[in-house]
Amino acid sequence: xxxxxxxxxxxxxxxxxxxxxxxxxxxxxxxxxxxxxxxxxxxxxxxxxxxxxxxxxxxxxxxxxxx
Numbered sequence: 842x843x844x845x846x847x848x849x850x851x852x853x854x855x856x857x858x859x860x861x862x863x864x865x866x867x868x869x870x871x872x873x874x875x876x877x878x879x880x881x882x883x884x885x886x887x888x889x890x891x892x893x894x895x896x897x898x899x900x901x902x903x904x905x906x907x908x
Contacts (some may be wrong), residue, residue, distance in 0.1 A: 849875045852888055 849860035860874035870882040877889035884896040 847876070852876050852890075857888075858886060883891060 845861065850856040855872040857876060857878050858874070858880050860876040860878065862872045863875050864873040866872065867882075872880050874880055881887070886894040886896070890895065
């Protein structure tokens with residue numbers, strides 16, 4: 842699907858969301874990547890085969906610095 846000199850990560854790769862953006866719709870909260878993945882602003886993904894991937898975040902509290 843990707844025709845760049847350095848190909849974008851494959852859909853099966855854990856790095857698939859690092860592919861180049863070919864269409865961006867920030868007002869709707871999603872972008873289409875070169876490898877066919879639809880990446881949503883909430884970090885969810887829709888793969889070309891129709892599978893949905895959710896990426897829950899673990900938010901960490903900042904470390905307290907003792908003075």
